[in-house]
Amino acid sequence: MPILQDALQAVMKKAIALAPDSFIPGGKPDPLIRHKHGLIGASVNRIDGPLKVSGQATFAAEFPMQNMVYAALKYSTIARGRIVDIDTSAAESALGVVLVMTYRNAPRLKPMPPFMSQPKAAGGDDVPIMQDDQIHWNGQPVALVLAGTQEEADHAQSLIRVTYEAGADGVTSLAKAKANGSEPGLFQGEPLKLEIKDAEAMLAAAPHKVDVRYTTPRHNHNPIELHAATLYWEGDRLRIHDTVQAVAHEAWTLAHVFDIPEEHVRVTSPYVGGGFGSKTLWQHQVLAAAASRLAGRPVRVMLSREGVFRIVGGRTITEQRVAIGAQEDGSFDALIHTGTVAMTPHNNMPEPFILPARSAYASKSFLLDVETVKMNMTANTFMRAPGEAVGTFGLECAIDELAHAMGMDPIELRLKNEPEKDPTTGLPFSQRGVDQAWKDGRERFGWDKRKAPGALRDGDWLVGMGCATGTYPYYRMPGGAARLTLSREGRATVGIAAHEMGMGTSTAQTQIAAERLGLPMEAITFNYADTDLPGIVLAGGSQQTAAIGAAVIAAHHKLVEELLKLAGNDSPLAGLKPDEVGGLDGGLCALEDESRCESYASILSRAQQDKVTVEAEAPMPLELQHWSMHSHSALFCEVRVNTVTGEVRVSRFLGSFDCGRIINAKTAASQFRGGIIMGLGLALMEESQFDERTGRIMNPSLAEYHVPVHLDVPEIDVMWTDEPDPHTPMGARGVGEIGITGVGAAVANAIFNATGKRVRDLPITLDRLL
Amino acid sequence: MQFFVNGGEVDIDFDPRTSLLDLLRERLHLFGPKKGCNQGACGACTVLVDGVRINSCLALAVQYQGREIVTVEGLGVPGALHPLQAAFVEHDGFQCGYCTPGQICSAIGMVSELKQGVPSHVSADVAAESFPLDHDELRERMSGNLCRCGAYNGIVDAIQETFGEAKAESEKSEAA
Ligand code: FES
Numbered sequence: 001m002p003i004l005q006d007a008l009q010a011v012m013k014k015a016i017a018l019a020p021d022s023f024i025p026g027g028k029p030d031p032l033i034r035h036k037h038g039l040i041g042a043s044v045n046r047i048d049g050p051l052k053v054s055g056q057a058t059f060a061a062e063f064p065m066q067n068m069v070y071a072a073l074k075y076s077t078i079a080r081g082r083i084v085d086i087d088t089s090a091a092e093s094a095l096g097v098v099l100v101m102t103y104r105n106a107p108r109l110k111p112m113p114p115f116m117s118q119p120k121a122a123g124g125d126d127v128p129i130m131q132d133d134q135i136h137w138n139g140q141p142v143a144l145v146l147a148g149t150q151e152e153a154d155h156a157q158s159l160i161r162v163t164y165e166a167g168a169d170g171v172t173s174l175a176k177a178k179a180n181g182s183e184p185g186l187f188q189g190e191p192l193k194l195e196i197k198d199a200e201a202m203l204a205a206a207p208h209k210v211d212v213r214y215t216t217p218r219h220n221h222n223p224i225e226l227h228a229a230t231l232y233w234e235g236d237r238l239r240i241h242d243t244v245q246a247v248a249h250e251a252w253t254l255a256h257v258f259d260i261p262e263e264h265v266r267v268t269s270p271y272v273g274g275g276f277g278s279k280t281l282w283q284h285q286v287l288a289a290a291a292s293r294l295a296g297r298p299v300r301v302m303l304s305r306e307g308v309f310r311i312v313g314g315r316t317i318t319e320q321r322v323a324i325g326a327q328e329d330g331s332f333d334a335l336i337h338t339g340t341v342a343m344t345p346h347n348n349m350p351e352p353f354i355l356p357a358r359s360a361y362a363s364k365s366f367l368l369d370v371e372t373v374k375m376n377m378t379a380n381t382f383m384r385a386p387g388e389a390v391g392t393f394g395l396e397c398a399i400d401e402l403a404h405a406m407g408m409d410p411i412e413l414r415l416k417n418e419p420e421k422d423p424t425t426g427l428p429f430s431q432r433g434v435d436q437a438w439k440d441g442r443e444r445f446g447w448d449k450r451k452a453p454g455a456l457r458d459g460d461w462l463v464g465m466g467c468a469t470g471t472y473p474y475y476r477m478p479g480g481a482a483r484l485t486l487s488r489e490g491r492a493t494v495g496i497a498a499h500e501m502g503m504g505t506s507t508a509q510t511q512i513a514a515e516r517l518g519l520p521m522e523a524i525t526f527n528y529a530d531t532d533l534p535g536i537v538l539a540g541g542s543q544q545t546a547a548i549g550a551a552v553i554a555a556h557h558k559l560v561e562e563l564l565k566l567a568g569n570d571s572p573l574a575g576l577k578p579d580e581v582g583g584l585d586g587g588l589c590a591l592e593d594e595s596r597c598e599s600y601a602s603i604l605s606r607a608q609q610d611k612v613t614v615e616a617e618a619p620m621p622l623e624l625q626h627w628s629m630h631s632h633s634a635l636f637c638e639v640r641v642n643t644v645t646g647e648v649r650v651s652r653f654l655g656s657f658d659c660g661r662i663i664n665a666k667t668a669a670s671q672f673r674g675g676i677i678m679g680l681g682l683a684l685m686e687e688s689q690f691d692e693r694t695g696r697i698m699n700p701s702l703a704e705y706h707v708p709v710h711l712d713v714p715e716i717d718v719m720w721t722d723e724p725d726p727h728t729p730m731g732a733r734g735v736g737e738i739g740i741t742g743v744g745a746a747v748a749n750a751i752f753n754a755t756g757k758r759v760r761d762l763p764i765t766l767d768r769l770l
Numbered sequence: 771m772q773f774f775v776n777g778g779e780v781d782i783d784f785d786p787r788t789s790l791l792d793l794l795r796e797r798l799h800l801f802g803p804k805k806g807c808n809q810g811a812c813g814a815c816t817v818l819v820d821g822v823r824i825n826s827c828l829a830l831a832v833q834y835q836g837r838e839i840v841t842v843e844g845l846g847v848p849g850a851l852h853p854l855q856a857a858f859v860e861h862d863g864f865q866c867g868y869c870t871p872g873q874i875c876s877a878i879g880m881v882s883e884l885k886q887g888v889p890s891h892v893s894a895d896v897a898a899e900s901f902p903l904d905h906d907e908l909r910e911r912m913s914g915n916l917c918r919c920g921a922y923n924g925i926v927d928a929i930q931e932t933f934g935e936a937k938a939e940s941e942k943s944e945a946a
């Protein structure tokens with residue numbers, strides 16, 4: 001049957017690609033794209049700003065509860081094997097202890113369906129959760145203690161003694177994992193493997209070529225807010241205050257684990273102290289909920305920073321080969337991007353580092369392949385721009401290497417290979433302005449002052465410039481739905497189970513709703529991150545702006561329909577269709593004749609109604625199979641490298657972006673900068689050091705896992721084309737992840753220009769430059 | 771035990787192992803000070819004690835009896851924000867907001883260290899009587915406050931605007 005299904009899918013795909021634009025969501029541009037001087041694009045302060053700067057925003061671990069107890073977890077110290085004995089007697093008799101839970105007394109739980117296995121699955125892994133004596137990775141929770149205070153719980157946890165027996169089948173070295181064999185990664189239902197013509201042969205025949213290997217290490221998201229939840233049961237109903245970027249997914253998955261109806265789990269998460277892909281469902285929420293049920297008390301669980309490294313997965317290790325064959329004029333004959341990533345036997349996240357090579361450049365032939373191998377480690381997961389963040393490192397360094405070998409300007413080489421349509425799918429681009437981004441950035445940065453490698457010296461410092469392209473696709477996942485209420489007083493409430501983790505979602509969506517309805521921002525309430533609201537909206541793939549946008553467009557259409565019905569024949573709007581009117585100055589107006597208007601107050605008073613509430617679902621995201629939809633950036637970096645110590649300082653950075661229409665200039669700039677700064681970490685310092693003998697992360701703290709601090713970060717300049725994408729809601733494409741992409745390469749290329757040294761392994765620490 | 775927090779007095783007994791951070795958060799329900807590591811590495815828990823910035827996660831609460839403790843809640847509230855809090859909003863000196871209370875308290879402590887002549891790693895003359903709030907001094911001295919969202923540029927701008935030369939200059943010209 002799968003063969004038939006595949007065939008059917010292929011036919012559908014082809015039909016969507018060939019369908020007229022008007023059949024496709026976004027085929028008719030969102031009317032908001034035409035609004036030029038309103039709230040869209042304005043520089044607006046965050047609406048939750050005053051709460052956040054005064055300590056009044058309530059995070060997950062900040063809900064006081066009567067009778068609440070605190071959880072502490074104990075983690076395994078071997079990577080694979082079994083628990084022979086677990087002595088909990090001292091912990092049980094320690095002061096304040098309410099419960100010690102191990103596999104011996106934990107309630108029966110089903111494993112979490114892992115991410116991408118089902119539409120609402122949110123599990124980081126599908127290992128049985130404290131159900132047996134088996135150990136699958138070094139750091140797996142083996143016991144949980146509940147006590148009256150965190151200090152008591154932490155102390156009692158330290159009194160538990162576990163004896164293990166190591167298993168012979170543990171795999172903690174990449175070499176051993178590779179020796180066990182690899183499989184092509186499967187991502188979004190498709191193999192991460194693509195061949196167009198014979199790329200190896202065309203590479204061999206090309207007059208110019210590079211063929212090089214790059215590696216990137218494991219990374220951890222390390223949001224400053226620790227993973228935490230406050231939860232309790234009322235009968236078989238679970239209430240959880242969490243810090244999560246997938247409320248609906250979490251509720252569904254927990255319901256599955258505890259075998260209760262989905263509606264019996266309520267998740268809210270009004271503030272998330274950073275997520276970057278990590279704030280999903282991991283074992284701690286399940287264990288805390290199980291323990292709460294056993295103890296009959298509300299539970300607060302907050303992982304220690306070490307605990308985050310032990311049980312919350314990060315970005316996995318990659319080994320990449322990039323080979324490019326080019327003609328004399330620089331045009332690519334062959335583009336090869338292949339390599340290996342590590343996963344675990346209990347998850348499916350094949351870090352898809354070939355995604356940039358699928359659409360960024362034209363080439364006569366392609367060979368793209370992500371092979372996966374299995375290791376016993378914390379299940380790896382999505383981290384900001386999964387695939388692109390590390391894939392652009394290999395790809396964009398290799399282009400720089402080729403440009404250098406050919407004596408060509410690396411920007412010219414890139415522009416030479418600008419594709420006219422998507423080079424691997426053949427789909428037309430919805431909008432693409434990377435050439436403009438390069439042009440604008442080149443001038444602003446002063447790129448043309450760049451010298452030959454090693455040629456610019458300032459005292460003990462070598463100075464150099466580098467550049468790279470960043471790229472990230474437009475995504476919109478199925479499941480968007482929104483509720484819209486409009487009152488006679490001219491106030492509106494938008495409700496959707498989406499998320500605010502600092503991206504500025506609530507502010508941007510308030511602006512959009514105000515502009516769409518023709519109301520001031522103060523008249524809009526944006527409710528989100530609550531499973532009582534409609535919508536299945538993952539804060540991932542930079543899709544929220546589009547996903548919420550499309551759902552609100554659908555709800556708004558319905559609202560206007562209702563209002564026109566209520567307005568009836570006595571209204572100046574009589575006879576107009578929903579598509580022919582828009583929100584303006586507290587009412588509806590005909591799009592073609594702005595003197596034909598009626599206020600919301602007048603419509604609703606005449607109809608003797610206090611308010612109208614509608615709910616609607618967004619259409620399926622067919623636009624993704626009809627157009628090739630991608631954002632790009634042109635990145636410029638200047639570094640100074642100390643000739644005595646090898647220390648690298650980033651002295652200037654410019655990101656020039658082409659991301660469709662920008663909704664809020666202030667918060668978008670912060671998203672770009674934040675992504676770039678995480679990219680500086682990826683380039684120069686970040687690595688979760690994995691001990692291949694024991695499978696243990698060796699630097700599980702913020703003292704030893706280095707992230708960029710104030711002094712590492714210069715003023716970061718950002719600019720954007722602001723060219724709307726005619727086929728997306730509001731003309732926007734999402735800005736959360738594009739910022740980090742390409743940064744690793746821009747820094748590495750600048751270091752090459754400064755020193756003449758090519759470092760192909762991240763992070764570029766000073767020892768690699770001595 | 772007696773504590774002075776944000777201008778008020780509290781009498782409370784607790785497990786002597788409790789950190790000042792846990793006392794503030796779990797017992798006094800002042801959730802402005804944040805826990806990001808509980809080991810002195812992130813600065814999210816920064817509070818002011820007698821005007822000096824400390825990592826409250828590394829402080830045993832019992833040692834701070836009778837001292838003047840100020841958390842971000844004591845600086846200003848929505849509607850009546852401290853000028854630095856308002857500048858953070860204006861310059862978008864945060865995204866998720868989790869490191870923010872620590873950044874704000876730390877900045878206030880840092881500015882008084884400059885005035886008192888406490889030198890830093892980037893100070894050219896360690897014996898100077900006071901230090902300017904220049905870009906390098908500011909960033910070096912704030913480097914104990916991590917922001918994973920990467921709001922550093924906005925934080926620097928907010929601090930400069932509130933306490934920097936530019937501010938002092940503009941106040942002078944307004945007065946004149
Ligand atoms: S929580 Fe105190 S320094 Fe991180």
Ligand code: FES
Binds near residue numbers: 863
């Ligand atoms: S604002 Fe999120 S960590 Fe600083």
